[in-house]
Amino acid sequence: MKRSSIQRTVKSLLNMRDRIRFDLPFQRNSVWKKDRRSYLIDSVIRDKYIPNILVWNNSDGYVWVVDGKQRWESIFMFHDGDYRLSKGTADFQNEVIANKNHEELSDDAKFEFLTYNFTVTEFSECTVEEVEEMFYRVNQAEPLTYTEKTRVKLSPDVCEVVQELSSHLFFEKIAFTKTDRNRYVDEKLIWQFLAYISGSDIDYSGATLNAFISNLDEVPVAITEQVEHRLEFLDAAFRKWNSKLRKVLKKVHVDTLFQIVEDAEKCAITKERFGEWAASFLIDRYTVYSPYGQLCQKGAASKQFILKQKNCMLEDLKSFEGECRNE
Structure with missing residues (x-):
């Protein structure tokens, strides 16, 4: 040098x-x-x-x-x-x-x-x-996040896919803080979505997510399309939420909402109905003392913990909508 x-x-x-x-x-x-x-x-x-x-x-x-x-x-x-x-x-x-x-x-x-x-x-x-x-x-006084460190290792094609997905209109509805956006939290969510759709056996801690990102040479079109489909579903589900309601749509909920879109569609739950349930679950009935609220307060990122969040949310969705038609 x-x-x-x-x-x-x-x-x-x-x-x-x-x-x-x-x-x-x-x-x-x-x-x-x-x-x-x-x-x-x-x-x-x-x-x-x-x-x-x-x-x-x-x-x-x-x-x-x-x-x-x-x-x-x-x-x-x-x-x-x-x-x-x-x-x-x-x-x-x-x-x-x-x-x-x-x-x-x-x-x-x-x-x-x-x-x-x-x-x-x-x-x-x-x-x-x-x-x-x-x-x-x-810049060691303010260390880089895993997402920031890993961005340098991306191929141009992968970087383009992630940037395009993170520009989806749904991300305008999420209550990101300025710090979230400056530290690429929106892109981190995309990585979580890609890992989930890819079926990668990882948790969402920095190290394991970093390993997934580092080993990704390309994003298959089929994976990209599945992520886009779920984002379209969520965007439509929350379209009627006004700015006041959207303040509740925080990053801690978004990945789990993304995961249960598939279950909602299997149960023929419409986008509008999904949005109504989300308002009931995240606003009307949410407290820090509820089972789901307690999980959110802990903020853990292990596979088992994320699964608990998903199961808690999914159980409430099915209860709200009634028994799944196929069960």
């Missing part, structure tokens, strides 16, 4: 913007809030110290950002007018810059912004695994 440092002005970054890539597989989503982005721009205008940006040169013509995505994104977004400086930003050289976007700054302030020098440390002659390790080392 070779390492060298260079200086890049904001103006030069804007000129080479098309070559800058923020999408290394292990890279986190955009997580900075506007106040934090504003503080960075304020530091740029005042020529304050900002830590080095780490990039990877793998000789493909692109500049792959390893550490510093939030900082450079903030630069580009401010230049594009996507946000304003915070209302509490102090004056700069007798100019009021608070609540201003880039275009509204004076020529002097713009000059300071465009001529700020970032120190860029470039790494070359190294593998993506070495780059990932470097990313982990500089």
Whole structure:
């Protein structure tokens, strides 16, 4: 691995913007809030110290950002007018810059912004695994999840399938937190779905799910279609739920709901009826002291525990609907 440092002005970054890539597989989503982005721009205008940006040169013509995505994104977004400086930003050289976007700054302030020098440390002659390790080392205060670590190992085809499935409309109905989305919890659910449909004998702890993902070279079309079918069923089942009801549709319930879709269809339970039962089970009759509520509070990920959740939910569904026609 070779390492060298260079200086890049904001103006030069804007000129080479098309070559800058923020999408290394292990890279986190955009997580900075506007106040934090504003503080960075304020530091740029005042020529304050900002830590080095780490990039990877793998000789493909692109500049792959390893550490510093939030900082450079903030630069580009401010230049594009996507946000304003915070209302509490102090004056700069007798100019009021608070609540201003880039275009509204004076020529002097713009000059300071465009001529700020970032120190860029470039790494070359190294593998993506070495780059990932470097990313982990500089971010060890907030360790990567198993899902984040494993994304780097995916083939492009598998990655595309997972991203397409996680963009399904049903995922807009799930009550993900911002942290969930930033840590790819939606993709983790897809992995759980794929593992379940594939009949893989694993639990859902990080290590075993990671092993399943790492060994997946492709996703068979038949598996993808089955996952899509169940997502369509769930999307239709919860379509009538308003935003208030959807706050109850948390990730802890989703995988089990996904699993029992097959049982619901075998019992000829319609999507609408499934949604009505879910409202009764998860809202009207749910408490932390109920058998299912107790299971949710424990949050275990073993096969036996997940099976208990499934059986508890399935038993209630059949009781709600009446005896299965085929029994």
